[in-house]
Amino acid sequence: MLTEIGEKARAAARILSLKSTEEKNRALSAAASALEENKDFIKTQNAIDLDAGKKSGLSEALLDRLSLTDERIAGMASGIRAVAELDDPVGRVLSEKVINGMRLVKTSVPIGVIAVIYESRPNVTADSAALCLKSGNTVILRGGKEAINSNLAVANVMRAAIEKTGLPADCIMLVPFTGREGAEALMKLNGYVDVLIPRGGRELISTVVKNSTVPVIETGAGVCHVYVDKAADVKMAADIVYNAKTSRPSVCNACECVLVHRDIAKEALLSIAAELRKKNVEIRGDAETLKILPDAVSADESDWGAEYNDFIIAVKIVGGISEAVEHIFRYGTAHSDCIVTEDAETAERFLNEVDSAAVYHNASTRFTDGGEFGLGAEIGISTQKLHARGPLGLNELTSVKYKAYGNGHIRATT
Amino acid sequence: MLTEIGEKARAAARILSLKSTEEKNRALSAAASALEENKDFIKTQNAIDLDAGKKSGLSEALLDRLSLTDERIAGMASGIRAVAELDDPVGRVLSEKVINGMRLVKTSVPIGVIAVIYESRPNVTADSAALCLKSGNTVILRGGKEAINSNLAVANVMRAAIEKTGLPADCIMLVPFTGREGAEALMKLNGYVDVLIPRGGRELISTVVKNSTVPVIETGAGVCHVYVDKAADVKMAADIVYNAKTSRPSVCNACECVLVHRDIAKEALLSIAAELRKKNVEIRGDAETLKILPDAVSADESDWGAEYNDFIIAVKIVGGISEAVEHIFRYGTAHSDCIVTEDAETAERFLNEVDSAAVYHNASTRFTDGGEFGLGAEIGISTQKLHARGPLGLNELTSVKYKAYGNGHIRATT
Numbered sequence: 165m166l167t168e169i170g171e172k173a174r175a176a177a178r179i180l181s182l183k184s185t186e187e188k189n190r191a192l193s194a195a196a197s198a199l200e201e202n203k204d205f206i207k208t209q210n211a212i213d214l215d216a217g218k219k220s221g222l223s224e225a226l227l228d229r230l231s232l233t234d235e236r237i238a239g240m241a242s243g244i245r246a247v248a249e250l251d252d253p254v255g256r257v258l259s260e261k262v263i264n265g266m267r268l269v270k271t272s273v274p275i276g277v278i279a280v281i282y283e284s285r286p287n288v289t290a291d292s293a294a295l296c297l298k299s300g301n302t303v304i305l306r307g308g309k310e311a312i313n314s315n316l317a318v319a320n321v322m323r324a325a326i327e328k329t330g331l332p333a334d335c336i337m338l339v340p341f342t343g344r345e346g347a348e349a350l351m352k353l354n355g356y357v358d359v360l361i362p363r364g365g366r367e368l369i370s371t372v373v374k375n376s377t378v379p380v381i382e383t384g385a386g387v388c389h390v391y392v393d394k395a396a397d398v399k400m401a402a403d404i405v406y407n408a409k410t411s412r413p414s415v416c417n418a419c420e421c422v423l424v425h426r427d428i429a430k431e432a433l434l435s436i437a438a439e440l441r442k443k444n445v446e447i448r449g450d451a452e453t454l455k456i457l458p459d460a461v462s463a464d465e466s467d468w469g470a471e472y473n474d475f476i477i478a479v480k481i482v483g484g485i486s487e488a489v490e491h492i493f494r495y496g497t498a499h500s501d502c503i504v505t506e507d508a509e510t511a512e513r514f515l516n517e518v519d520s521a522a523v524y525h526n527a528s529t530r531f532t533d534g535g536e537f538g539l540g541a542e543i544g545i546s547t548q549k550l551h552a553r554g555p556l557g558l559n560e561l562t563s564v565k566y567k568a569y570g571n572g573h574i575r576a577t578t
Numbered sequence: 579m580l581t582e583i584g585e586k587a588r589a590a591a592r593i594l595s596l597k598s599t600e601e602k603n604r605a606l607s608a609a610a611s612a613l614e615e616n617k618d619f620i621k622t623q624n625a626i627d628l629d630a631g632k633k634s635g636l637s638e639a640l641l642d643r644l645s646l647t648d649e650r651i652a653g654m655a656s657g658i659r660a661v662a663e664l665d666d667p668v669g670r671v672l673s674e675k676v677i678n679g680m681r682l683v684k685t686s687v688p689i690g691v692i693a694v695i696y697e698s699r700p701n702v703t704a705d706s707a708a709l710c711l712k713s714g715n716t717v718i719l720r721g722g723k724e725a726i727n728s729n730l731a732v733a734n735v736m737r738a739a740i741e742k743t744g745l746p747a748d749c750i751m752l753v754p755f756t757g758r759e760g761a762e763a764l765m766k767l768n769g770y771v772d773v774l775i776p777r778g779g780r781e782l783i784s785t786v787v788k789n790s791t792v793p794v795i796e797t798g799a800g801v802c803h804v805y806v807d808k809a810a811d812v813k814m815a816a817d818i819v820y821n822a823k824t825s826r827p828s829v830c831n832a833c834e835c836v837l838v839h840r841d842i843a844k845e846a847l848l849s850i851a852a853e854l855r856k857k858n859v860e861i862r863g864d865a866e867t868l869k870i871l872p873d874a875v876s877a878d879e880s881d882w883g884a885e886y887n888d889f890i891i892a893v894k895i896v897g898g899i900s901e902a903v904e905h906i907f908r909y910g911t912a913h914s915d916c917i918v919t920e921d922a923e924t925a926e927r928f929l930n931e932v933d934s935a936a937v938y939h940n941a942s943t944r945f946t947d948g949g950e951f952g953l954g955a956e957i958g959i960s961t962q963k964l965h966a967r968g969p970l971g972l973n974e975l976t977s978v979k980y981k982a983y984g985n986g987h988i989r990a991t992t
Contacts, residue, residue, distance in 0.1 A: 178907065182930060263952060266941055273933065275963045354787065358963045373768065374791055379964040400986040407988035493592065515981045516596060519687065527680055527984025536989065537980070538677060549689045549772045549977035550793040551965040563963035566951070567929045570941025572814040574821035575950065 166349040169304060169337050170356025173277045176334035177302040181274045183331065185252040188298055191326040191335075192248040195297075196241040198325035199290065199318065203237045209317035210286070217310050229285050230311055240290040240318070243541075247294040250540040253558040254300045267569040272562040274300030276358040279350050280543075281306045281372060283364040286314040292363070293322055293336045295543050299561035302335045304357065306350055309342030316340060351376040358563075361556075363544055366471065381551060383544035386416030386499035387471050388529040391488040391514065392432050393505035394425035400526060401432055401504040405477075406439040407528040408502065414473045416545060417500050417532040421468065421478040423488045429481045430456050436479075445475045452481040469495035485510055489517045496520065499547050500529040521547060521554040580763040583718060583751050584770025587691045590748035591716040595688045597745065599666040602712055605740040605749075606662040610655040612739035613704065613732065617651045623731035624700070631724050643699050644725055654704040654732070657955075661708040664954040667972040668714045681983040686976040688714030690772040693764050694957075695720045695786060697778040700728040706777070707736055707750045709957050713975035716749045718771065720764055723756030730754060765790040772977075775970075777958055780885065795965060797958035800830030800913035801885050802943040805902040805928065807919035808839040812849050814940060815918040819891075820853040821942040822916070828887045830959060831914050831946040835882065835892040837902045843895045844870050850893075859889045866895040883909035899924055903931045910934065913961050914943035935961060935968040 180188075199206065210232040217227050256272040278301045280292045289305055296303035307315040319338040327333040339346050351360060351372060359379050362372040366385045373382055390408055392401040408419035424432050433456045437447060447453070448463040460479065467478040468491070482488050485503075492501050502524035503514040511525040522532040532554060534542025539557025546552045552560035594602075613620065624646040631641050670686040692715045694706045703719055710717035721729040733752040741747040753760050765774060765786060773793050776786040780799045787796055804822055806815040822833035838846050847870045851861060861867070862877040874893065881892040882905070896902050899917075906915050916938035917928040925939040936946040946968060948956025953971030960966045966974035 178931075178933070181933065261952060263950065266945070268951060276933070376791075377788055379793065379962060381964075397986070403986060403988055411989055411991045511983075517592075519592070519595065519690070520979070522980040522982060524982045525984060527982050527987035528989050530989040531680070531982060531987070532980075536677065537682060538675060548793060550795075553978050554980050564967050565934070566936040566946075566968050568936060568938045568941050568945060569925075570939060572811070572817060573941035573945070574817055575825055575942050575944040577825045 166339070166346065166353060167356070169339065170277070170353050172334040173302045173304050173337050174356050176332040177274065177276045179332050180297070180302055180335050181276075181300050183300070187330065188252070188300070189248045191329045191331045192244050192294055192297060194325040194329050195294070195322040196244040196248075198321045199237055199241045199244070202321045203234060206237060206314070206317045206321065207232055209313040212313045213311055220310075222310060226284055226310070230314070232286055232314060236287060240287050243287070243291055244294040247298050247541055250298065250558055252298070253562045258564060264573070265571065266573045269567045269569075270564055271567060272559070273565045275561060275563045277302050277304060277356055278561065279304040279306065279353070279357045279360040279378070281347055281350065281360065281362050281364070281368065283308045283368060284311050286311050286318055288363055289315045289318045289338070290322065292543060293319065295541060295558065295561065297326070297335055299558050301561055302337065304337045304339065304350065306339040306347055312342050348375060351378060354378050361544055381544070381546050381556065382548040383546055383556070384416050385471060385497050385547060386418070386545070387420050387469055387495060387497045388417060388500045388502075389421045389423055389492050389496060390419050390502045390504060390529065391423040391485070391492075392425060392428065392436075393485065393503055393507065393510055394427040395507040395510065396425070396428060396432065396504040397506055398428065398432050398435050402435040402439045404502065404504055404526070404528050405436050406442075408530055409440065409445060409477050410443045410475065411530055413475055417529050418473070419477065419502075419529050420470060420472055421480065421495070423480050423482050423491055426452075426481050426483055429453075433457055433479065440477065443475055445477055447477055447479055449479040450481060453479045485514060489514065492518050492520075497547055499545070500524065500532040502527065502529050521545070580753070580760065580767060581770070583753065584691070584767050586748040587716045587718050587751050588770050590746040591688065591690045593746050594711070594716055594749050595690075595714050597714070601744065602666070602714070603662045605743045605745045606658050606708055606711060608739040608743050609708070609736040610658040610662075612735050613651055613655045613658070616735045617648060620651060620728070620731045620735065621646055623727040626727045627725055634724075636724060640698055640724070644728070646700055646728055650701060654701050657701070657705055658708040661712050661955055664712065664972055666712070667976045672978060678987070679985065680987045683981045683983075685979055685981060686973070687979045689975060689977045691716050691718060691770055692975065693718040693720065693767070693771045693774040693792070695761055695764065695774065695776045695778075695782065697722045697782060698725050700725050700732055702777055703729045703732045703752070704736065706957060707733065709955060709972065709975065711740070711749055713972050715975055716751065718751045718753065718764065720753040720761055726756050762789060765792060768792050775958055795958070795960050795970065796962040797960055797970070798830050799885060799911050799961060800832070800959070801834045801883055801909060801911045802831060802914045802916075803835045803837055803906050803910060804833050804916045804918065804943065805837045805899070805906075806839060806842065806846050806850075807899065807917055807921065807924055808841040809921040809924065810839070810842060810846065810918040811920055812842065812846050815846055816849040816853045818916065818918055818940070818942050819850050820856075822944055823854065823859060823891050824857045824889065825942075825944055827889055831943050832887070833891065833916075833943050834884060834886055835894065835909070837894050837896050837905055840866075840895050840897055843867075847871055847893065854891065857889055859891055861891055861893055863893040864895060867893045885911075899928060903928065906932050906934075911961055913959070914938065914946040916941065916943050935959070
């Protein structure tokens with residue numbers, strides 16, 4: 165059954181890969197309008213999921229993530245329209261050279277078939293489908309079982325709309341069954357799936373990484389640090405920590421741990437704690453921190469490297485940049501890490517020695533984001549080294565092809 | 579035990595990633611000289627492998643691949659020196675922009691730890707180690723058991739040499755045991771290995787793809803086609819097929835199948851067959867081909883998509899470009915495919931519709947090679963879409979890092 169989906173996706177990918185920017189944009193625009201026109205149908209299907217969710221005892225937070233309102237449907241549509249306006253990442257000339265009279269052009273091409281496994285938010289369906297379509301890739305979507313009716317509604321409305329504009333409906337495939345076997349089969353669909361992107365929590369990602377035989381782009385888990393150097397502007401440090409922790413604690417680029425230079429610890433921590441108190445952030449400090457902040461909770465080993473995704477932050481006092489870098493190497497996830505300092509040399513050392521997707525001097529870790537980085541949109545943030553690292557925009561959803569133009573060129577025998 | 583190797587490799591990678599181009603080149607130069615100076619030791623160790631190989635009945639061809647002579651050791655040394663002369667792929671500025679006053683620089687960084695699993699040729703040890711070192715990556719090598727003493731000798735000589743120049747010896751690690759368990763453990767060394775590159779035959783690659791949980795760059799298998807269009811220059815077609823098939827039949831960019839347009843079949847096939855006869859190439863043709871070439875062997879279904887790696891070629895007559903593209907889609911490996919035609923429009927259609935790493939107009943598929951493409955060297959040819967496609971040069975052995983320079987920048991709350 166999944167093989168059949170894979171075959172259809174692969175066949176659609178061949179057709180889609182040859183479509184022009186205009187054809188793809190027309191399809192996206194039609195899909196956006198169709199979502200708005202069919203909002204009542206979508207809400208009806210969503211209600212089935214919400215009912216089932218209530219019966220099975222889903223938390224209020226999960227039910228909220230699952231719920232589709234007029235506003236959220238309009239949000240999906242405008243997200244799709246925003247993707248249509250982005251530059252087409254396909255057909256870029258990446259390099260061009262002439263070798264013994266043979267012209268060699270390296271161009272960007274679609275990857276082919278992208279599988280996305282995600283959890284409960286149905287807007288990921290529309291968002292992933294739009295990004296893949298714009299980059300000339302067909303998508304195989306596999307959402308969480310609690311959102312199956314909502315996801316099918318969104319995908320089917322989009323499928324019908326793009327088909328009317330002349331694109332194959334199978335450019336957007338949704339796995340219609342939600343058993344664990346479906347996800348596992350998708351992870352092993354070699355020959356059909358060119359890349360699998362998990363979008364969700366740490367457990368989902370780790371399951372995908374462990375079980376996939378198709379290539380995976382690992383996304384997500386972020387244990388981000390802010391190191392406050394002895395040469396830091398203390399007010400700036402407090403502002404950055406406050407922003408990095410509290411502007412959206414549930415996301416991967418939020419700060420989970422502050423490392424503070426011993427020489428500046430008292431002043432910096434009092435200032436940081438005063439900020440964090442505004443949002444009742446729980447501070448879990450090491451023994452030295454507790455002496456400065458007696459109200460803090462005592463941190464244990466499990467706090468280093470913890471991804472709280474909540475209004476909780478770990479604090480540790482360190483002897484200097486070496487100890488900070490070492491701590492980040494040991495406990496970080498190579499996502500986003502920051503140094504606050506007025507000393508440019510120390511900053512550059514930190515930026516070189518900390519091997520994370522994004523490293524910041526005097527700026528919040530929260531900037532690691534496709535939109536903030538000027539990529540227009542993102543399908544996730546890669547925390548692996550292969551293929552792409554950091555925010556995955558449209559360009560990161562392409563591969564390359566070498567086109568060689570000869571005139572009877574043959575290779576010398578060696 | 580492998581975890582220990584992984585830990586050492588990861589620790590060395592941190593140090594190596596910060597070394598300058600000069601330091602890396604000095605180490606490479608020392609390693610090259612050390613191989614030449616220690617050639618007697620290396621040959622003694624190689625003799626142990628050769629003896630064991632003879633006793634266990636290795637074929638003459640395999641014994642030849644395994645054997646290290648003065649000339650081959652000099653070849654390894656000059657290969658290392660050539661890598662030293664290539665541009666350093668680390669530290670390139672890939673893009674730079676200023677976003678609300680925050681400067682964002684995307685730079686190239688080493689991947690980290692690269693594992694290479696390969697078969698019998700000991701020169702792959704030196705070659706892989708040099709390419710990884712130049713690109714700032716530590717390497718974990720796992721060669722075939724029949725070459726273990728030769729590989730250990732080469733690796734240990736290089737390790738000692740680079741250590742003398744100030745680099746950690748552990749930049750080059752060789753798995754000293756050759757059981758299947760070693761290879762399998764390496765494939766699952768997540769957290770230590772950033773990418774695994776198999777170098778060898780189809781079976782090795784397929785085992786690696788099936789069993790690895792670390793990211794893999796799939797290399798190698800090449801079922802390359804030459805399509806001779808009705809508008810082809812027949813002599814050019816014969817020259818290209820002859821070169822693509824016979825200049826080195828054992829490699830992945832050699833041609834395995836010729837597709838010929840029906841309208842030109844008789845003239846083209848007689849001309850192609852006359853060339854191929856010079857090297858006694860066995861032609862396996864479909865029924866129509868046999869009518870034109872009665873001496874040809876009758877092809878069966880298993881000939882389409884076969885990678886002969888030998889002086890054998892499959893031939894099929896097709897109705898036109900659509901059938902040719904369809905055949906390549908169905909039986910090809912998306913490695914290298916060629917069209918011979920004087921019609922530029924048909925050529926462009928072929929180059930767009932055939933989704934292979936390299937597509938050729940009027941040129942031999944044998945050009946798909948890091949050296950020929952001007953990359954200087956290659957560690958393999960990727961046949962996957964992710965990370966890199968086509969020849970893997972030094973640039974393809976790097977990842978990226980975003981460095982952001984702010985001045986107290988915090989992200990607006992949305």
